[in-house]
Amino acid sequence: MKIAIINGPNLNLLGKREPAVYGSTSFEAYLSDLEALFPEIEFLYFQSNVEGELINFIQEVGFSVDGILLNAAAYTHTSVGLGDAIKAIDAPVLEIHISNTFAREDFRHQSYISPVAKGIIVGFGLDSYRLGVLSFLKG
Numbered sequence: 001m002k003i004a005i006i007n008g009p010n011l012n013l014l015g016k017r018e019p020a021v022y023g024s025t026s027f028e029a030y031l032s033d034l035e036a037l038f039p040e041i042e043f044l045y046f047q048s049n050v051e052g053e054l055i056n057f058i059q060e061v062g063f064s065v066d067g068i069l070l071n072a073a074a075y076t077h078t079s080v081g082l083g084d085a086i087k088a089i090d091a092p093v094l095e096i097h098i099s100n101t102f103a104r105e106d107f108r109h110q111s112y113i114s115p116v117a118k119g120i121i122v123g124f125g126l127d128s129y130r131l132g133v134l135s136f137l138k139g
């Protein structure tokens, strides 16, 4: 099974960025744990701060992977283009958030990803990604 993990803007700073909200673990460290936990899965990891690069990567892998875990970060709340990209591909997409966006500012309650995602996993810290993998494993 092949799963792509796609992280949007500022998630390259995980571990350093607002640790009270996002924790103190870097995504690279978390990804090694995830790979050790699921040795049977091939993970493709991509992070970008640039909206168009995220769309390009979704198009690139969206017809070949078994699933995508997408944390579009701030673009979740603004990007019609990311929503359209998800509609255009075959792979199922799970919308992932580390924090509980619904317990935060109003502008974080709006998502262009939710209506086109297979499901949404929000607010479990980095464990949101592991829960997403489990969901793809269950099929």
Ligand code: DQA
Residues within 6 Å of the ligand: 009, 010, 011, 071, 072, 073, 074, 075, 076, 096, 097, 098, 099, 100, 101, 108
């Ligand atoms: C986030 C929530 C977004 O609102 C925010 O802009 C992020 C991270 C999360 O994982 O909790 O950058 O997607």
